[in-house]
Amino acid sequence: MSQQGERPAAHEDDWWRRLYDETAADARVSSAADSLDDRFDSASAAVGAAGPGAGAAFPEPPHVAPADGPPVPPPPPAVPPPSSAPPPPPLPAPESPPPPPPMQSVQARAPWEPPVGPTRPSTFATPPPAKPPSVAEAPPVPPPPPVAAPTTASVPPLPRRQVSAKPKAAGAGPTTPLPAAPIPGTAPEPPPALAARPGLSYVGDRPPTYDAEPTALPATVPQELDGLVADTVLDGARYGTYTLRAASVRGDSARFRGEPRRDALLTVRFGAAENALVLVAVASGARATEGAHLAAADACRWIGGAVGRSHLRLSEDIRAGRRGDLKSGLHRLTDRGYGKLRARAVERGLEPEEYTAGLRCLLLSADPACRTRVFFGVGGGGLFRLRDGVWQDLEPDVPDAGAMTGQAVVGFGSASPESRADGDLLTMDLGIATPPSPYVESPPPPPAPPFRFRASVARPGDTLLLCSTGLAEPLRGEPAFAEELAERWTPQEPPGLAAFLADTQLRVKGYADDRTSVGVWEA
Structure with missing residues (x-):
């Protein structure tokens, strides 16, 4: 049986015997045109007469009867497909790229002959891919303009392209243009969310003598690396109802001469939660003395240690409003710090007035319910309050x-x-x-x-400013400088660290000393 299941009419090997039967006569050459050349000519004629899309490239060869044996009937004609309704008219196709050029007819050649003309990849007449449906939100992208030949004439800059904020639909092509690169020679536009600070860098009719940026570094030796101070120090914090900003900058004259910054700044917090206490200490070394920056750093470090050891008692006194206890206790701590400075001067072989520093401090409670701000210190500087756009000098009177x-x-x-x-x-x-004895064993x-102390209650919207002499002198002596700072610091929102540093560096001709400022903005 065959694979289809029907039984063959004759033996399965009859066709093999009939093909190789030695008693059968030779079929000889047939009179029909069935040679290889005849088949090639027939195929070439068929290919040459058929155009693109006319059917198969090589038609069926004509029916040839075998030389002997029973005649084989010709194949039945192709049955036409059943009649059906005419196809509906084609819908208008969306805009699509121009169709590819029609496939050129292939020149008839033998399989072993080389192709004629330049070699190029084969192309197939396939229908163009369907374009995705258009999106109503995204307008069609116009075709790019033709590229013009380069010329030597100047070309005007292209206009800036806007970035669309509409989301792109799924399956749609890219409809949002990318932001164009900045045009050379034009300044970048500032972001709309950031408010630009005033571009004023100095006040007065003339600019200061020295450059605004550092010029020379201080000279040092390998044994004194621990005593180096940076050109600028910047710090800040926010506790309770206030925002703290602190900056210390080397003066223009010290930057020009390569001298170290004589001002020292310390910002530190002791404790946690409502019992936390914030100390800000500003010290200024004596002018024209060796090691002035070291004396200022020692003064800040020693007063910080003394306050830290007593921060619980000090925090309770501030929250309870015990002004007398605060004044006497802070006076005692300050005296101990200056005693250490005098002892360090003896160790360095200097006179006490050669190794000393002015010290000014602020104590701020982290309790939101406490608005008492305590100032104490010794030496020159300034304590100011900005209220309703007007500066008030709060420097305590010294008896x-x-x-x-x-x-x-x-x-x-x-x-x-x-x-x-x-x-x-x-x-x-x-x-x-x-x-008294007429003999004096040692000079007195x-x-x-004199010790300075002040405790005040802050109001919402106040700005408290503690500063060294380098900032207090122009604030008192130059009205334009005071007005400029009042305008910058009057808004309710405190400035950022960078803006506060720029405000501290606002220069005035004739004032080139180190500047240290501490600002407290009340919410």
């Missing part, structure tokens, strides 16, 4: 040396408990006044600098 009696700390002008009104000492048993120590 005269003769009036510094009573509750002051011993060593800062207070009288000895054994003295009378005229200052003479009395013996304990006889009550006889003892005259220099008078201690």
